[in-house]
Amino acid sequence: MQIVNIVQLGIKELRSLLRDPMMLVLIIYAFSVAIYTGSKSMPENLNMATIAIVDEDRSPASSRIITAFNPPYFSLPRLISQPEMDRRMDNGIDTFALDIPPNFQRDLLARKSPALQLNIDATRVSQAFTGAGYIQSILTSEVSEFLRRYRSSAAPQVDLDLRARFNQELKQAWFGAINNLMSNITMLSIVLTGAALIREREHGTIEHLLVMPVTPSEIMLAKIWSMGLVVLAASTFALGVVIHGLLAVPIEGSWLLFLAGTALYLFATTSLGIFLATQAGTMPQFGLLLMLVLLPLQLLSGTMTPRESMPELIRDIMLAAPNTHFVMMAQSILFRGAGFDVVWKQFASLFVIGTILFAFSLRKFRGFLK
Template identity: 60%
Template structure:
């Protein structure tokens, strides 16, 4: 009896894989989210400064002003464009550069004499993210060059206390390390919900669900087949993306065990595929399922700790999101991939994912049985 159930689950799962293979839209979606979406998200993070155009008006033509000009270079800024005072407004209006730094005459002389020295920074605030982040960068760079120049000129002694900054797990502070791996984690949850839900709705729209009702299979076998088949597709795609795109194209090192990470991914796939099937039983067609997916994925991705630190959210949100599988998967994935954690560290997340997965599967199975009974 058990052997027959396992064979039914296996054969129904193979049927799901063949149905997915004949769906070019879903195949393109899988290819896109695990290649281009991962690469672009890792290499172009909007919250960081990257190739911001800057122009400089150097009316002082001094050693200090030249030091300031040479301090701006890629990847944070493009090589500075040297312009005249009369070109500032026109260039800002045309959007040719985000920042325009004006160094007035006698700037170095005033600095060395201890007199009030002013420098003007014009910022195009319509480019809000770059303007906010870049203004701080510019101020830090300018003040750093001024302080270093003054110390060398006056021959002052070095401070008795020196601050040594050590960045762990990402010593080069490369944003692609975080962006690439986090995107893999987010895409696993997103794609598993879409594939499992779309598989059920596709059968309902094509009329093949009625064929299953007359076969000697149970709702649990049908649902388990969808869970393992769609979960396997996402797991294989994620493994290829992690090794080819993240580790290969982006050159991001992985600190921990990939086997342990994908074991956690299998648990979260069990939960999210069950959630996708539950949503598909509520939606009547694919457009409705798409709307439900948007309403579900947005809070899952934004409030699970993958985009912003989980600890910075309100306590009420943190409490509610403990019931989301993605919250524990983000913690698990970050601990393993970034910090090289073992099972002794991430076992609470494994346990939480197991419980959440069983609860979601039970709810989805009950809803699935009810839906099938209505169709019968």
């Protein structure tokens, strides 16, 4: 191999990318707007959830419950009739509909434990499950105070002193921003290298490369370093400007250590992108194949769901995937401020997996050129 050929071919790939406006828009969007909007849209807690109440008792106890639902957790409750309850929920007007039955206060005073009906629009997933717990807590508090006839807060038997590491206010947007960055690194690194190879075939320039004094390994390495460099530069921008700057997310660990691990990870994912491109003849086929590979990688790597909650067999299988080790490394560095003495195992795993993927992809790439 000649380094000059690899560098020149890589520059050619960068020039081809600059002439592809759709890819440029995708890169800019994925590492700026997508990360910012994705983190901002993550619910911190229940916020202005719509609730309607059917008051069939019309008693001081039911009035007390109605006035307990206030912003910012709930919008001001709307009093409706029972026939309106299902219609409004079917039309998506209300997320919660609470029905207070007749004789509610009388049964409370008689210690009969009356039941209230709560209808939930579970299609609004982010609010449905959280809101049910909020409503249960509000009802329990208001009913107990009504029966005691005074408002007080009992001292807890055990005082729990919370000390949250990294994210003291437990802001989900902080985790969402970095998780979105890791997901976009995986997606764009595979897409860019795969699209670069398919673009060569569709434009007929792959035949020009075959008659040049270059080897398949030089062509493949050129695509890997050029597309990897683009993703690495975009990741640095997203981490510094969008995440640390606009979203004010603190970075606990070393930026250089994270970027070094990202570069090692890109070596593996860009090789995977070339392999997928050799199996697909056109961009639509590459897109379908990408869906089959990318979704399991993203869902089972630990980005969205903790690995501890997965079956043991799935956890063992996903150790062969590079993004599993990348997620563990990135979270350790960015969230917990880990040094190389902590994440060296992930670095070693990424190197081994990347080498295997490169060798396997190179073999398929040679067959692709014949």
